[in-house]
Amino acid sequence: MPNKFIVILAAAAVLVAVGAVYGKFFAVERCPPTGVIREITVTAKKDGWRFTPEEIQADCGDKLAFTVVNEDEYDHGIAIDAFAISRRMPKESTIEFEISLTKAGEFPYYCSVPCGEGVVDGVKRTHFDMIGRIKVKND
Numbered sequence: 001m002p003n004k005f006i007v008i009l010a011a012a013a014v015l016v017a018v019g020a021v022y023g024k025f026f027a028v029e030r031c032p033p034t035g036v037i038r039e040i041t042v043t044a045k046k047d048g049w050r051f052t053p054e055e056i057q058a059d060c061g062d063k064l065a066f067t068v069v070n071e072d073e074y075d076h077g078i079a080i081d082a083f084a085i086s087r088r089m090p091k092e093s094t095i096e097f098e099i100s101l102t103k104a105g106e107f108p109y110y111c112s113v114p115c116g117e118g119v120v121d122g123v124k125r126t127h128f129d130m131i132g133r134i135k136v137k138n139d
């Protein structure tokens with residue numbers, strides 16, 4: 001029968017090891033504010049079923065000040081799940097919001113309002129093609 005103290009020590013060591021592995025491979029990297037504010041304009045061009053740009057790069061800790069333009073005669077939406085954003089974009093309107101990038105990684109933004117489909121330059125595009133990503137690096 002092993003000493004109770006040794007069993008507790010072994011259990012604690014396992015917990016610390018699991019925590020270290022989790023922190024290295026799975027945990028979200030958090031970071032403090034950098035004080036940088038990046039002005040980002042995202043446009044849903046008329047009958048394009050595409051957000052422009054489809055990639056935004058920033059540093060962890062930055063703030064993004066979004067201006068999102070809907071040029072269409074029908075509604076779109078923009079959702080960024082990682083930062084709890086979900087906004088409707090009424091037809092021919094511009095909306096604004098800010099997010100603080102408190103974590104590093106790649107986070108998608110996408111159209112959250114079913115908006116149909118069409119053919120753009122001979123290629124079929126749909127609501128589901130309205131997707132982009134925010135690449136947040138932490139160095």
Ligand SMILES: [Cu+2]
Binds near residue numbers: 075077112130
């Ligand atoms: Cu849309």
